Amino acid sequence: MAKQPMLKFVQIERDMPEKRAAEVRKEDFDEIYAEYAATKAAEQSSRCSQCGVPYCQSHCPLHNNIPDWLQLTATGRLEEAYQVSQATNTFPEICGRICPQDRLCEGNCVIEQSGHGTVTIGTVEKYITDTAWDKGWVKPASPAVERSESVGIIGAGPGGLAAADMLRQAGVQVTVYDRSDRAGGLLMYGIPGFKLEKDVVQRRNDLLADGGVKFELNCAIGEDISFDDLRAKHDAVIIATGVYKSRDLAGPGSGAKGIEKAIDFLTVSNKKSFGDDVAAFTSGQMNAEGKRVVVIGGGDTAMDCVRTSIRQGATSVKCLYRRDRANMPGSQRETQNAEEEGVNFEWLSAPKGFTDYNGKVSGVMVQKMRLGQPDASGRQAPEVIEGADYVEEADLVIEALGFEPEDLPTLWNQPELPVTRWGTIKAAFTTGATDLDGVYAVGDIVRGASLVVWAIKDGRDCAEAIIRKLNAEAVVAAE
Numbered sequence: 001m002a003k004q005p006m007l008k009f010v011q012i013e014r015d016m017p018e019k020r021a022a023e024v025r026k027e028d029f030d031e032i033y034a035e036y037a038a039t040k041a042a043e044q045s046s047r048c049s050q051c052g053v054p055y056c057q058s059h060c061p062l063h064n065n066i067p068d069w070l071q072l073t074a075t076g077r078l079e080e081a082y083q084v085s086q087a088t089n090t091f092p093e094i095c096g097r098i099c100p101q102d103r104l105c106e107g108n109c110v111i112e113q114s115g116h117g118t119v120t121i122g123t124v125e126k127y128i129t130d131t132a133w134d135k136g137w138v139k140p141a142s143p144a145v146e147r148s149e150s151v152g153i154i155g156a157g158p159g160g161l162a163a164a165d166m167l168r169q170a171g172v173q174v175t176v177y178d179r180s181d182r183a184g185g186l187l188m189y190g191i192p193g194f195k196l197e198k199d200v201v202q203r204r205n206d207l208l209a210d211g212g213v214k215f216e217l218n219c220a221i222g223e224d225i226s227f228d229d230l231r232a233k234h235d236a237v238i239i240a241t242g243v244y245k246s247r248d249l250a251g252p253g254s255g256a257k258g259i260e261k262a263i264d265f266l267t268v269s270n271k272k273s274f275g276d277d278v279a280a281f282t283s284g285q286m287n288a289e290g291k292r293v294v295v296i297g298g299g300d301t302a303m304d305c306v307r308t309s310i311r312q313g314a315t316s317v318k319c320l321y322r323r324d325r326a327n328m329p330g331s332q333r334e335t336q337n338a339e340e341e342g343v344n345f346e347w348l349s350a351p352k353g354f355t356d357y358n359g360k361v362s363g364v365m366v367q368k369m370r371l372g373q374p375d376a377s378g379r380q381a382p383e384v385i386e387g388a389d390y391v392e393e394a395d396l397v398i399e400a401l402g403f404e405p406e407d408l409p410t411l412w413n414q415p416e417l418p419v420t421r422w423g424t425i426k427a428a429f430t431t432g433a434t435d436l437d438g439v440y441a442v443g444d445i446v447r448g449a450s451l452v453v454w455a456i457k458d459g460r461d462c463a464e465a466i467i468r469k470l471n472a473e474a475v476v477a478a479e
């Protein structure tokens with residue numbers, strides 16, 4: 001009888017790739033996890049119990065066929081594993097690195113629930129596609145037939161690029177417009193290199209260009225080209241602009257110098273990693289070196305800011321969050337990484353303003369909180385502890401309090417563009433179609449600040465819907 005290659009979760013323990021020591025990794029912006037060796041990837045994949053109803057798959061936004069590519073990896077059939085993996089995910093190696101797996105696929109693995117430690121799904125996904133790149137299995141689009149229709153995509157983040165890829169594979173002419181100087185959106189300029197190295201993003205951009213996707217960079221729609229002109233130029237337009245308006249704290253002293261927005265701080269740091277000459281870094285404005293840094297917020301953006309500050313050589317890094325650790329929105333894995341690297345978390349600490357010296361920030365005024373009764377959603381609301389206020393001294397304060405959409409109907413002079421009361425674009429969830437004919441929207445600009453994997457899903461769904469529509473129109477035109 002053939003040897004059973006799977007269900008090894010009882011004999012083999014969960015084993016993540018080695019993490020570089022905190023003292024070493026905090027000296028650079030490289031990724032912190034090593035790659036699996038082939039034998040380790042096969043071994044870890046073999047722990048999967050091949051569930052008949054795989055909860056990992058149903059909790060992956062892309063419904064990746066996880067049990068199949070785990071089995072193929074366990075049996076050494078890596079090229080097939082790659083084909084299965086890339087059939088549902090445009091950027092598997094990126095999701096494998098930065099999806100919050102503990103809340104998605106891995107968080108729902110039944111092995112975890114039986115006390116054996118989840119299958120390391122994300123790491124195997126990364127391994128499969130990194131191997132595919134090394135072996136030359138990842139190829140640019142080469143559509144069987146070139147179509148005459150064109151689609152203009154505003155925004156080169158994961159949502160826009162996932163749509164670009166599928167449309168191009170179907171032979172559609174695609175141009176991606178982005179106001180930034182590099183494609184990738186937050187993959188390039190938001191998320192730091194220690195989570196996602198930039199050559200991993202750039203090789204995807206290059207692959208799309210090799211497959212015929214045209215990029216118009218340094219091109220802001222609404223400024224360099226009007227939205228109306230763009231619509232006139234293309235058969236369909238996809239809005240994939242993300243959300244970039246930072247929320248800030250409007251307390252006393254909020255205008256002091258030295259209070260920066262998280263996205264500006266991270267963008268400057270990422271540009272610096274490319275060797276760009278960045279004035280805001282050189283001047284010291286957005287450089288944490290030698291400073292006491294306080295980051296306000298408890299989400300993934302805050303985690304990226306504290307860990308970037310450590311790498312820039314801050315003398316101390318503190319993170320203020322108004323709830324406790326168990327109730328923070330950021331990933332527990334990233335919080336642990338930050339703690340290992342020397343970040344101090346001040347839980348149940350809510351900022352209410354800033355102190356300054358001659359207009360330069362000198363500290364954050366903090367109210368101590370406790371968790372009160374659960375609200376209707378079951379979440380405990382923080383309450384102020386009277387008389388426990390203090391000042392947290394700081395030379396640089398970074399606000400990571402979340403993002404809101406820009407006012408696109410006004411900026412683009414499109415009063416008809418439908419938006420929700422939060423300013424996100426109203427679009428059908430399964431297709432991205434808006435009420436404006438031929439105008440679609442995907443990713444964060446529809447969902448609000450979300451995740452890369454959801455932007456990819458939206459982009460793929462939208463591309464499929466456009467292809468269906470173009471096909472239907474072509475049939476009518478031929479009749």
Ligand code: FAD
Pocket residue numbers: 098099100154155156157158159160177178179180184185186187190191195219220221222240241242243263266300301304442443444445449450451452453455
């Ligand atoms: P974006 O990635 O924001 O891309 C939008 C693009 O549109 C940008 O390139 C922008 O320049 C361009 N654009 C905007 N307006 C215009 C215009 N008028 N004209 C031309 N171009 C325009 N998600 C995860 O899953 N895992 C993580 O670890 C993670 N970490 C994060 C860390 C940070 C610091 C931040 C801010 C977010 C993080 N996210 C993470 C969230 C994730 O990055 C986003 O959900 C995702 O990038 C959204 O994709 P998108 O394509 O909708 O938009």
Ligand code: SF4
Pocket residue numbers: 059060061062063064066089095096099101104105106121122125453
């Ligand atoms: Fe898990 Fe994300 Fe990969 Fe889906 S895309 S399998 S959620 S890591």
Ligand code: SF4
Pocket residue numbers: 047048049050051054055056057066067108109110111119121
């Ligand atoms: Fe395998 Fe876990 Fe998915 Fe079940 S839930 S198929 S054990 S990875």
